[in-house]
Amino acid sequence: MRELKNILLIRLKSIGDVVFTLPAVNVIRDNFPAAKITFLTSKENAPLLAGFREVNEVIRLDRTAFRGANPLKVIPQFFGLLRHLRAGKFDLVVDFQGYGETAWLARLTGAPQRWGSVYGKGRKWAYTLGVVRDDALHHADRSLAILLAGGLKIGAVRNEFVLPEAAVNDARAWFADQRLDLTKPAIYFQPFTSTPHKNWPFENYLVLANHWRAHGVQVIIGGGPADQPLLDQARSLGFAVPDRLPRLTDAGLMKLSTLIVGGDTGFMHLAVAMGKRVVMLMNFQVSSNAVPFRHPGWIVAPPAGSPLAEVAPEKMIDAVGSALAAVRPGN
Known part of the structure; x- marks a missing residue:
């Protein structure tokens, strides 16, 4: 394939799905080392792209602004975005999402090559190469499949998020404020997901947290604004709980922790x-194609046909103990 100058x-959305594009982004850079790579994502996920070191520019889409009832506000927003996309003079657009709105955006760029994930009827028209989504593949592998169909070479797959040093420094400051010791083991718990049936009971997480605190391990319990009542409960029990930190600072807390424990959610990925x-x-049965990328052995699952609540705290204590031993040899 000829060298491309501008790629969109x-x-x-969402956090995890944006993260799952990271191996594909790195493949694109390997194939086009001199290209300018632009990434279009929703406004709330844009800060994550700071860790995608191969991305040169980020376009932030405020999706809420386009859902407004006032066309006098929506129309200027739309044409502003369209001008931005047209000005990019993209040689190639890769739509990893495959939504109706993203198919339209890909088409409206006017790029001569437009590749996309196709799983909805009537969307293939937007692409010069529409790749039917294989639901059996891991989410990250679906993105790679689009690139493979487009003729790109895929060598060693790199799933590397490079956290900005400023975020790491902010996380260190938070550790110090909470009187946490960076030289001692710490577990970051992420108990909450976007879907209730993917959540292990919170009281089980507290059992797990209490067990490891009693064994000298520092415990951090994270979550979002909607999780505050349960986070307040954890805070009242003396656990370190981040309070509405920026996402990248929260990511820094995970970076500084020894082990991360939680459900199928974007921050885990x-x-x-x-x-x-x-x-x-x-x-x-719910999330088989979203296991930790290239690490299916890091999963703890209930018996076949059983809900997640059937995983006993004792089983998780053993799994966490094995993982701690693996990352802390000799302890």
Whole structure:
């Protein structure tokens, strides 16, 4: 394939799905070392792209602005975005999302090559290469499949999120403020996911946290604004709980921790991309194609046909103990 100058990548949401494009982004850079790579994503996920070192520019889409009822506000927003996309003079657009809106955006760029994931009827028209989504593949491998179909060479796959040093420094400051010792083991718990059936009971996480605190391990319990009542409970029990930190600072807390434990959620996949060891609770009947990328053995699952709540705290204590021993040889 001829050398390309300007490439646009599209993935609007969510945190985990944006992170899952990272191996594909690195493949694109390997194939086009001199290209300018632009990434279009939703406004709330744009800060994550600071860890995608091969991305040169980020376009932030405020999706809420386009859902407004006032066309006098929506129309200027739309044409502003369209001008931005046209000005990019993209040679290639890769739509990793495959939504109706992202298919339209890909088409409206006017790029001569437009590749996309196709799983909805009537969307293939937007692409010069539409790749039917294979639901059996891991989310990250679906993105790689698009590139392979487009003729790109895929060598060693790199799933590497490079956290900005400023975020790491902010995380160190938070550790100090909480009187946590960077030289001692710490577990970062991420108990909450976007879907209730992917959540292990919170009281089980507290059992797990209490066990490891009693064994000298520092415990951090993270979550979002919607999780505050349960986080307040954890805080009242003396656990370190981040309070509405920026996402990258929260990522820094994971980076500084010894082990990350939680459910199938974007931050867990971000931890994997940062090279962290994780223990992920997952029901294969629900999320079999979203295991930790290239590390399916890091999963703890219930018996076939059973809900996640059937995983006993004792089983998780053993899994976490094995993981701690693996990352802390001799302890």
